Amino acid sequence: MDFIKIILHDTSFNFALEIIFRCIIMFILIIIFLRFSGKRGVRQLSLFELAIILSLGSAAGDPMFNDDIPIVQALIVFAVIILLYRFTTYLIMKSDTFETMLEGRPMYIVKEGLLIVEDIKQEKYSYDEFFAELRQNKIEHLGQVKSALLETDGCLSVIPYAKDNIKWGLPIFPDHYQKAKRFDSKTYYSCMLCGQTQFISSLNAQCPRCKCERWAESAFYCESNSIQPSD
Numbered sequence: 001m002d003f004i005k006i007i008l009h010d011t012s013f014n015f016a017l018e019i020i021f022r023c024i025i026m027f028i029l030i031i032i033f034l035r036f037s038g039k040r041g042v043r044q045l046s047l048f049e050l051a052i053i054l055s056l057g058s059a060a061g062d063p064m065f066n067d068d069i070p071i072v073q074a075l076i077v078f079a080v081i082i083l084l085y086r087f088t089t090y091l092i093m094k095s096d097t098f099e100t101m102l103e104g105r106p107m108y109i110v111k112e113g114l115l116i117v118e119d120i121k122q123e124k125y126s127y128d129e130f131f132a133e134l135r136q137n138k139i140e141h142l143g144q145v146k147s148a149l150l151e152t153d154g155c156l157s158v159i160p161y162a163k164d165n166i167k168w169g170l171p172i173f174p175d176h177y178q179k180a181k182r183f184d185s186k187t188y189y190s191c192m193l194c195g196q197t198q199f200i201s202s203l204n205a206q207c208p209r210c211k212c213e214r215w216a217e218s219a220f221y222c223e224s225n226s227i228q229p230s231d
């Protein structure tokens with residue numbers, strides 16, 4: 001075993017400088033690419049933190065199985081990434097604009113029982129994914145939801161209505177989130193795209209909010225708080 005080769009190999013001062021430069025470029029690229037992917041971070045991790053972990057992981061990975069990559073180069077990568085991390089955290093603390101640029105801002109998905117369609121599209125957040133999360137929060141239909149926000153760490157915050165304020169709303173369980181088959185002028189229907197809930201003139205009526213023409217029968221009763229539908 002040649003210890004000099006393991007630690008240093010042929011690392012020149014120039015190549016060390018090149019590594020610093022490559023790190024900065026790659027670090028910026030990772031953040032930009034993640035930010036542009038439109039996806040939120042892994043649970044509890046902001047994109048920025050994920051970028052740190054990916055960079056560290058990748059720098060840690062290469063010297064493990066490449067016999068011509070000395071450990072000192074990975075150490076330089078680590079040092080640069082940690083310094084960038086410290087510096088970026090400092091900037092985030094100092095500037096709200098910078099923080100929003102880097103981590104995004106919390107986004108309303110539901111307001112007053114209605115879906116904010118533009119924001120959902122912008123976040124590339126699928127209805128399936130979103131409904132699943134609401135169901136995990138013991139929500140059965142959107143009439144129960146005062147507001148739901150997608151946080152910057154990818155978590156969903158749900159603020160339900162108090163029992164007495166629950167309204168008719170779009171059902172989110174697969175059995176009920178379905179195009180209505182029977183029409184009744186005294187039944188509430190909910191737009192399947194935006195959650196708009198109202199009486200409609202026919203099953204092909206256009207939603208006044210989003211112009212969609214798909215209606216599901218609205219839900220009111222929910223098991224979790226045992227409210228009976230009222231007439």
Ligand SMILES: [Zn+2]
Nearest residue numbers: 191194207210
């Ligand atoms: Zn609609």
